[in-house]
Amino acid sequence: MASVTKLRILIVDDHPLVREGLKRLINEQPDMLVAGEAGDGHEALRFAKQGMPDVALVDIWMPGLDGARVTQMITDACPQVKVIALTRHDDGGFVRKLLEAGATGYVLKQSALSELTRAVRAVAAGQQFVDASILGAVTPSQSNPAEPPAAPEAALSSQEQTVLRLVAAAYTLQEIATSLSIDLAEVLATRAAAMTKAGLATRTDVVRYAQACGWL
């Protein structure tokens, strides 16, 4: 039973308590070894160059160099080191930012340790890993894509079309009434008729419809 070559882990976090806890837990894993710890970005970079870690766990919010910069510097200097962003931020924007900076994994500190160990094994195997609890948050805009209208504009009168264009362009009802020289009630009625015809419920629906029609 030859001893398996353990994955060498670098922990980058400015909180000693977190580092210690993580270290103990990771060292419990049969296939992992905490090879080094760093309290800030510069230390992390130094160790990455010398310590030859397989995976670096990087807290993205640290004093001095922030996680994205550290990630970028590590992956630039040592392309063989896989970086996992370890953070409390579950916002999709942060995920994109870190992945762009070169991280291949993104794990929330709020998740169970098992999520982290799975991530370490996945990135070490060359895969990308994003915490299961934020997968949905990363792609909310793609989850509800504007459906191309079946027969764009065809059913709408030219006035209805004009009103929808202006609604999509974020004009207020009063502005629309003024620019078309009609009264507010007529704008309301026209908008309601147009939205019903086009099957739209909200202004954001109208915006997406307008984008699909190429109006915006």
Place this chain on the structure above:
Amino acid sequence: MALRARSAELKNLRQANADLEDARRAALNLMEDAVESRRQVEELNRQLRVTAASDRFRAALADALRSLGDPVQIQAVACRVLAKHLAADRVSYADIHADGEAAVLPREFDAAALMAELRAGRTIVLPETGSEPSPVQQDSFIAVPLVKDGRLVAALCVSHCASPASAPQAIELVRETAERTWAAVERARAEEALRQSEERLRRLNDALEERIRERTSELAGANASLQLEVRERRAAENEIKALFTRLVSAQEDERRRIARDVHDQLGQQMTAVRINLEELQLRTDIDTPCAESVERTMRLAEELDHSIDFLAWELRPAALDHLGLPAALARLVGGWSERFQVRADYDTVGIDGVRLRSDVEANLYRLAQEALHNVYKHARATHVSVLLERRDHRLVLMVEDNGRGFAIDDGSPEAVPSLGLVSMRERAALVGGELTIESTPGFGTTVTVRVPTADADATSHGQCDEATHPHR
């Protein structure tokens, strides 16, 4: 025969005598005619002389009076010129005043009788003493009344010594002089009155101009103080706005700091606790009461962790600093929708790749937060749209719901709380924006914030530093 001859001769003689007599009479007639003609010529010559003298007098009188303006002087000069012309001892012009009774007469006449005559408009002519007895009169005397509008206004009296005073030309001349003198006096008085009224007018005008100058200066003073007041007020308003800006910015800074502390310190400690709990779980035998206890504690720690996240986010979303407004709004709308179970969509147009000023981002974020809060509290909506569009030189944030709406300015307590709207307007104004609210009962409410892109776009790196280097 001789007799017949004599009688014939006699007849001839008589005839001759008669002829002679006729001739003599004719001659006498001729002489008389000649004398008469000569007398007529002399009379004509005299009249011509008188007329010429009268003309000279008129010219002299006109010359003398022309330049005079003082009624008393006019009267004196007219009297002197007339006296010279008539070779009179004394000529007097007497004004008869309206009260009439106290006529000033030149000498001691029977004043009452004289006045009565004059009042009647009759010229008084007294021949030289001697031809007719008179108790006082020494010389010839002419008094010409001047009656205007039925009233005796003046009399011109001439005491005479040289030429026959009663001569009609002289009387006519006196009358004419009286008329001219009166006319000149009237003209002088009218001119004086005119001059005086002009003077009064001028003084009035001067006084008026003086008052205008005073009033103008008062007005200028008032205007200056008003302008000063306006400037002070504007300065005070600017100061208030600057203070409000500082307050809001200080509030955001403070929230950012506390959020960071909560998230960083508290959150990290919580992470450490949870790691320790996981460690504890690994070392605890499954299916023991102790394992259950650890499990419960782990769930509690997890809830606590979420609360910490939520609190930090509520205080100030880290995304606002690190990812920008569009990402922060996406998270806000998603979180709001999940929390209140109302469908909420969010979209952006024209915002990709645009850096916004951090204070604009913070204020628009807070406005969206407030608007969503109002939707939850008042609108009873089933759909909410949040839109961030950048086009036509303006950045527009819209929060639109399909709720029950309200009548704008109806003053009812059902209306959207005005205090909230006032502070929202102020917040919008802080970043140069404008907030409008459209609502129709039954047709939902739209809150629109428009900020000119000139105010909204980040123009220098300084304004982005906060976002890119939150830890400084």
